Amino acid sequence: DIQLTQSPSFLSASVGDRVTITCRASQGINNFLAWYQQKPGKAPKLLIYAASTLQSGVPSRFSGSGSGTEFTLTISSLQPEDFATYYCQHLNSFPLPFGGGTKVDIK
Amino acid sequence: QEQLVESGGGLVQPGRSLRLSCVASGFSFSSYAMYWVRQAPGKGLEWVAVIWYDGSNKYYADSVKGRFSISRDNSKNTVFLQMNNLRVEDTAVYYCARADQVPAAIAYYGLDVWGQGTTVTVSS
Numbered sequence: 001d002i003q004l005t006q007s008p009s010f011l012s013a014s015v016g017d018r019v020t021i022t023c024r025a026s027q028g029i030n031n032f033l034a035w036y037q038q039k040p041g042k043a044p045k046l047l048i049y050a051a052s053t054l055q056s057g058v059p060s061r062f063s064g065s066g067s068g069t070e071f072t073l074t075i076s077s078l079q080p081e082d083f084a085t086y087y088c089q090h091l092n093s094f095p096l097p098f099g100g101g102t103k104v105d106i107k
Numbered sequence: 108q109e110q111l112v113e114s115g116g117g118l119v120q121p122g123r124s125l126r127l128s129c130v131a132s133g134f135s136f137s138s139y140a141m142y143w144v145r146q147a148p149g150k151g152l153e154w155v156a157v158i159w160y161d162g163s164n165k166y167y168a169d170s171v172k173g174r175f176s177i178s179r180d181n182s183k184n185t186v187f188l189q190m191n192n193l194r195v196e197d198t199a200v201y202y203c204a205r206a207d208q209v210p211a212a213i214a215y216y217g218l219d220v221w222g223q224g225t226t227v228t229v230s231s
Contacts, residue, residue, distance in 0.1 A: 034214075036152075036217075036218075038152075043223055043224055044144075044152065044202070044218075044221055045221070050215060092215070094166055094168075096154040096157075097154070098151055098152040098153065100151050
C-alpha cells in the first residue's frame with residue numbers, strides 16, 4: 001500500500017507568516033493528491049485537488065505543488081482562520097490513504 | 108445548497124451492529140461516488156469504504172472488510188454503512204463524503220462535500 005508522510009506534524013506560526021507543509025508518498029502517485037483543512041469538531045474541507053488545483057471558493061493564499069512523491073501545501077500569508085489541522089490524501093489507489101496531519105497553531 | 112447529513116451513530120457493545128445513514132440534498136446524488144471516512148478520537152482520518160455512483164462497485168479498508176457493508180438507495184438519495192461485529196477500535200466519528208467519478212482517477216477531484224459526522228462509540 002502507498003503511505004503518505006506529512007511533515008512537520010506540528011508547527012507554530014504567526015499571522016502573516018508563510019507556511020509550508022510537506023507530504024511525501026512511499027511511491028510515485030503522479031498528481032493524484034488532495035489537501036484538506038480540518039478545524040476542531042468540524043468535517044474536513046477540501047482545499048486542493050490534483051496536487052495544485054484550488055477548489056472553488058478557497059482563498060488564493062493557499063497553493064499546492066508537486067508530483068510523483070513529494071508535494072507541498074503553502075499558505076502565503078497565514079490568517080487567523082487558517083489555524084487548523086491539514087491532511088493530504090492520495091486519490092487513486094486503495095486504501096486512499098491520508099497523511100498523518102499537520103497541526104498549525106498560533107505562536 | 109449541497110449537503111450531506113449523517114445519522115445512526117450511538118453507543119454499542121462490542122460484537123453488536125449499527126447502521127449509519129447519510130442523506131444527500133442539493134445535488135444529483137446518483138452521479139457521485141459516496142464515501143465513508145472515520146476519525147478516531149484525537150487521531151487522523153481513515154478511509155473506510157466507497158460505493159460507485161450506480162452501486163456497481165464497492166471497496167473497503169482492510170480494517171473493516173468482512174464486517175462492514177456499504178450500500179445506497181439512489182431513489183432516496185441515501186448511502187448506508189452497515190457495521191457488524193463492532194470492535195472497540197471502531198470507535199470514531201464517521202463522515203460521509205462525495206466525490207465526482209471520472210475515468211482519470213478513483214477520486215480525481217477529491218472529496219468535495221462532507222457531512223457533519225456521526226459518532227460511534229463501541230464499549231462494554
